[in-house]
Amino acid sequence: METASIQFLKSLAKNNHKEWFDANRPKYEAAKADFAELVAAVISGTGKADATVAALQPKECIFRINRDVRFSKDKSPYKPHFGASITRDGRKSMYAGYYVHIQPGNQSFIGGGIWMPEPGVLKKLRQEIDYCFDEFSSIINHKKFVAAYGAPERSAEYVLSRPPKGYEADNPAIEFIKLKSLVVSKLIPDEMLTQKDLAKQIVASFGTLQPLIAFINRALE
Template sequence: MITPPTFAFLRELKANNNRDWFNTHKPRYQTAHKEFKAFANTLQDEVSHHDEIENLKLFRIYRDVRFSKDKSPYKPHFSGGMVRATKWRRGGYYFHLSPGGSFAGGGFWGPNTDDLKRIRTEIAHHAEDMREVLQHPDIQTHFNGLEGDQLKTAPRGFPKDHPAIDLLRYKQFLLTHTFTDEEVMAAGFVQKLSGVFKAMRPFFDYMSEVLTTDENGVPIE
């Protein structure tokens, strides 16, 4: 479980985001991080019941401030991600725990040029398939529709008046679900979070099929 002392530490870190405070309270950080790491390992086990995971990555609490106007040295949250296994299972999971801002996310944060072109080509020819996926009961129940950065106009090579221009403008393809602090610190949260990830499967299955086949539906070796 994620316990109240862990969220108390993160809340106080946000209000005292400096090295002196952090060093003074480092034993609290180490205890909280150990708890988060155990939570993440349990989450990976839970997700492995319904998907194959290649690896689990926990992100460092230390911020890279070299190119940022915000010089706060620490992230006031714990976060991690999981990559789905093999080239046939595309997409990844992300979990972010912070007081007042916890959420689960999944999808395609930064598709490369070839993948983005393949996704857009598929949408241009068969937008109804993507729209059907987004209307799936699991997607409708757990998420607020497709999210991600978008172009302000049509992508190169696609007409501005294309019937699916609302989908073609996306540069990222993401699903997110938020949690209250009470949910995060309740018994059974790790199973609830795993269930949210499982609800992404219709979207992942569709995108995986698109990204592992050519425009004729032939698997890419």
């Protein structure tokens, strides 16, 4: 991405109010177009290995910069980052997909999976993990996958305290069956954001992620 785009996000984080944003709207529009160009390149590259996202347009994937403050104590009107969900059917899709998050301050990351799906969707995924645990294990324990993403995230809000109904505590897959989200991520350092091969590096990382995305989406189909 362009240095000016990163600088816009840094400035926004320090001036998160409508008056500043309105005065700097041309800079926002330029930064937004720059991010859309990155997303387009990532879609193009990722689509060669994952045909389900090949026809997406950036506008179908990029989230609005405006925050929904209705239920938040933080009333800042704008997100200090750009985000895009590259998922079949676009950002509102029920399917698993890839995510790009650009936020200066070494808070940028890429990753993917499926986040807090509906109960019926989660039930299908748990069943697939249970029935095909050897295949699932081979995907998340592959050395390239582990090197890129480590293990699926296990934040407290993502994990049930007890096995879900219908599953025993001694099930070999139980630690994954208890997950309410199945997501992985990889940090992007600030110095990487303006590198010319940023899109290429993201595409390579998404290639490593693709088998997990395919596994999840097969369960949902």
